[in-house]
Amino acid sequence: MTDALLAPLASLGRGTLMALAAVGRLAIFAGQVLGHLVRPPFYGREFLLALLQIGWFSLPVVGMTAVFTGGALALQIYAGGARFSAESVVPSIVAIGMTRELGPVLGGLMVAARVASSIAAEIGTMKVTEQIDALTTLSTNPVKYLVVPRVVAATLAVPVLVAAGDSIGIMGGWLVGITRLDFNSATYLKNTADFLEAWDVGSGLVKGAVFGFIIALMGCYHGMQSGRGAQGVGAATKSAVVSASVLILAANYLLTEMFFST
Amino acid sequence: MIRIEGLHKTFGSNAVLQGVDLSVARGESLVIIGGSGTGKSVLLKCILGLVRPDRGRITVDGQPATVPASEAMLAQFGMLFQGGALFDSLPVWQNVAFRLLRGHLKRPRDEARAIAIEKLRRVGLGPNVADLFPAELSGGMQKRVGLARAIAAEPQIIFFDEPTTGLDPIMAGVINDLIREIVVEMGATAMTITHDMSSVRAIADSVAMLHGGVIRWTGPIDEMDSTPDPYVQQFIHGRAEGPIAAIR
Numbered sequence: 001m002t003d004a005l006l007a008p009l010a011s012l013g014r015g016t017l018m019a020l021a022a023v024g025r026l027a028i029f030a031g032q033v034l035g036h037l038v039r040p041p042f043y044g045r046e047f048l049l050a051l052l053q054i055g056w057f058s059l060p061v062v063g064m065t066a067v068f069t070g071g072a073l074a075l076q077i078y079a080g081g082a083r084f085s086a087e088s089v090v091p092s093i094v095a096i097g098m099t100r101e102l103g104p105v106l107g108g109l110m111v112a113a114r115v116a117s118s119i120a121a122e123i124g125t126m127k128v129t130e131q132i133d134a135l136t137t138l139s140t141n142p143v144k145y146l147v148v149p150r151v152v153a154a155t156l157a158v159p160v161l162v163a164a165g166d167s168i169g170i171m172g173g174w175l176v177g178i179t180r181l182d183f184n185s186a187t188y189l190k191n192t193a194d195f196l197e198a199w200d201v202g203s204g205l206v207k208g209a210v211f212g213f214i215i216a217l218m219g220c221y222h223g224m225q226s227g228r229g230a231q232g233v234g235a236a237t238k239s240a241v242v243s244a245s246v247l248i249l250a251a252n253y254l255l256t257e258m259f260f261s262t
Numbered sequence: 263m264i265r266i267e268g269l270h271k272t273f274g275s276n277a278v279l280q281g282v283d284l285s286v287a288r289g290e291s292l293v294i295i296g297g298s299g300t301g302k303s304v305l306l307k308c309i310l311g312l313v314r315p316d317r318g319r320i321t322v323d324g325q326p327a328t329v330p331a332s333e334a335m336l337a338q339f340g341m342l343f344q345g346g347a348l349f350d351s352l353p354v355w356q357n358v359a360f361r362l363l364r365g366h367l368k369r370p371r372d373e374a375r376a377i378a379i380e381k382l383r384r385v386g387l388g389p390n391v392a393d394l395f396p397a398e399l400s401g402g403m404q405k406r407v408g409l410a411r412a413i414a415a416e417p418q419i420i421f422f423d424e425p426t427t428g429l430d431p432i433m434a435g436v437i438n439d440l441i442r443e444i445v446v447e448m449g450a451t452a453m454t455i456t457h458d459m460s461s462v463r464a465i466a467d468s469v470a471m472l473h474g475g476v477i478r479w480t481g482p483i484d485e486m487d488s489t490p491d492p493y494v495q496q497f498i499h500g501r502a503e504g505p506i507a508a509i510r
Contacts, residue, residue, distance in 0.1 A: 041364065126349075133312050134347035138361050138411075139336045 029143075029221050033151055036144045046149035054115050054150070054216070055157030059164060061114055062107045066165035069102050070094060070172025078181050090181065091188045092195030094173035099200045100260075103166040105252050108211035111158055112244040116219035119150055120240035123223025124233035132224070147220040151213060158212030159205040166204060203259045210255060211248045218244040263288050264309065264419070264451065269318030270475075271304055278304050280475030282318070291445050291452040293462045293483075295497060296472035297506060302455035303344075305472065306421050309453075310339060322419070333366070340412035340450075344424040346404040348396035354407050355392035358382060361415045381410040385440055402433040409437070413444055420445065422454040426461050438464035459498055462486075471497065473506065 073094050081087045123146055126132050135142045170192060177183035219240045226236035269282040278301035286292045294302050307313040309320055311331030320327040322335060348357045358378035362369045369377070379389045385406040396404060405425065412420055422441060426434035438461050445452045445465075454465050462469060463483065470480040471494050479491045486498060496504030 043364070129345055130343045130347040131349055133307070133310075134341070134343055134349070136312055136330065137310055137336060137339060137341045139333045139365050139367075140360070 025225075026217075026221055029224070030217060032143050033147055033217065033220075036141070036148045037152065039144075041144070043145055043149050046145060047153055050150045050153035051157055053118075054111070054154050054212075055160060058111050058114055058157070058161055061110050062161045062165045063168045065106050065110045066098070066103060066167075066169035067172035067175075069106055070098055070169030070174075071176040073097055073102065073169070074173035074176040074181065078177075087181070088191070090177055090183070091173070091191035094177075095170050095192045095196045096200050098169035098173070099166045099196065099204045101204075101252075101256070103169055104162045104204045104207035104211060105248065107162050107165040108158065108208065108215065108248045108252075109245055111154075111161060111212070112215045112218075112248060113241055115154065116215045116222075116240040116244040117237045119216060119219030120223040120226070120237045121233055123147075123220055124226030124236040127224065127226050128228055128233060142224070147216075147224070150220055151216040154212035154216035155209050156212070158215065159208035162204055162208035163201070166201065199259075203255070206259075207252060207255050210251050214247045214251060215244045218247065263321075263323055264453070265319075265321045266305075266309070267319045269305070269308060269320065270316045271301070271308060271313065272316055277475055279308070279315070279318075282472070282475070282477055284470055284477050284480065286451055286453060288323075288451055289449055291442075291454070291465055291467045292470060293454045293456060293466035293468075294470045294472055295456065295459075295462060296478075297497070298457070300472050301475060302472055303423055306341075306423060306453065306455060310341065310421070311335070337367070337415070338418045339421065340415065340417035340419070341421040342405070342408045342412045342423065342425055344427055346396070346408040348404060348407055348411070350396055353393050353395055354382070354387075354399070355379065357396065357407060358410045358414050360411060367415055377414060378410070381414050382407070384413070384444070385410045386436070401428050402430075402437070405429065405433075405437055406440070409440060409444070413448065416448065417450065419451045419453070420448075422452065422456075422465075424456055424458075425454065426456065426458045431460075434458065434460065435464070441465050459500075462498075 074090050077090045077093045078087050081089055123132075126146070132142045135145060174185070174188050174192070177188045178185045222236040222240035222243070226232050264286040266282055266284045269279050270277070271279040282305060294305065296302050304313055308315045309322070309327055311327055311329045314329040322338065325335065327335065349360070352360070355375050355378040356363065358381050359374040361367050362374040362377055363371070375392070379392055382389065382391055387403065387406055387410070391399070391403065391407070396407065399407065409425075425437050425441060429437060441452070441454070442465055444450075452465070454461065456462060466483040468480065468482050469486050471478045471491075473493050479489060479494045481489065486494065489495070492505050496506050
């Protein structure tokens with residue numbers, strides 16, 4: 001009887017301990033990455049390759065996401081604003097919404113889907129085919145060689161992608177504004193410029209850097225923790241995308257609270 | 263000289279190594295035989311600092327092995343992995359010259375490439391292979407590239423993990439001969455783990471059988487066939503009947 005009563009508590013305790021252990025492992029991993037960031041050797045070629053893979057090749061998906069989001073945002077704000085005769089706020093709200101929130105968050109999530117999965121699958125496959133062990137036997141630290149270049153590249157590349165996404169999203173809103181909502185092009189652009197503040201853009205770029213760090217860290221962490229075989233790599237890939245996405249949304253809330261709460 | 267004393271390693275409830283004692287003299291080629299899952303690869307990984315043993319002591323030339331292994335310790339080793347473990351994203355020559363392109367053994371790129379091509383030639387591959395990627399090579403060629411990478415920095419100790427697994431008998435013979443030639447030529451200490459008795463006979467100076475987490479038998483290759491040890495006899499003759507359970 002007592003056992004039956006205690007079973008749910010034991011289960012809860014086990015779950016809590018496992019969750020805490022996972023957080024601990026991730027924290028140790030992040031600590032190792034940060035430690036290697038400041039200690040030579042540095043692998044410049046791997047960093048440039050990662051920059052290309054994460055930054056340049058993610059531009060189409062971020063751009064497509066931004067242009068459609070900006071367009072849809074313009075339509076929504078126009079329809080919503082019409083209820084209290086505030087259609088004229090479309091350019092400024094599109095710009096603020098894109099730069100502060102939608103650009104970084106949607107861009108971050110799209111990059112997470114594309115990059116965290118790819119990193120986890122690549123490193124996971126390297127692990128199950130003993131390439132990680134081979135690196136170690138060749139006197140090369142796997143964290144320094146595989147993880148640090150990707151984390152640094154993503155932390156630098158995602159803000160640039162966010163900036164590009166912001167511009168493309170605002171352009172999407174402008175396109176819809178002048179073709180569907182009868183805005184004058186010059187007026188639309190003037191309203192956008194007049195109401196947009198530097199910190200609107202800057203806060204989004206800071207978010208982008210944090211999201212980039214999260215994306216690469218989760219991709220690398222789950223790749224390094226990958227189990228054996230195709231199933232192990234598949235599970236690592238899924239965990240990387242899910243955890244990166246959830247952490248991006250959580251970090252977005254915390255950063256928004258930090259930057260804009262009154 | 264590699265000396266292993268009382269090495270224990272357990273994964274969960276599976277006690278893989280339960281007190282392994284073994285020593286390999288400088289310049290000796292030791293082959294470790296034993297069934298699948300008996301811990302042969304774990305033993306090599308413990309020596310290389312890739313797996314932390316629970317108990318026991320490993321020394322290489324009197325220096326204790328650590329986890330992770332120091333760069334100076336690893337610089338003495340070369341390893342041929344079972345599946346080759348070539349880096350997919352790098353062309354063959356950069357795989358072979360990996361150690362020579364970074365770290366304290368770093369050489370100018372042209373020199374590293376020339377060494378890689380020479381090592382490829384040593385394992386029977388032409389310079390035309392140098393710019394291919396591992397995925398473009400057959401299994402036998404991948405093993406040869408892995409072998410070239412293992413010897414590229416001229417290590418004093420070379421480990422071979424199942425060097426002939428997955429190869430046809432002719433290619434397996436070629437790899438066995440290459441390993442023997444290279445080990446003799448370099449004067450290196452070699453440890454090989456294999457199930458392949460033709461490899462054992464081609465490569466070994468001495469043989470150790472790992473079973474039940476301990477070294478069951480060890481001795482010179484010449485004495486392997488005549489030992490009365492029933493475990494060794496069952497293994498080398500591939501008999502289903504005997505003290506080693508067929509289903510493990």
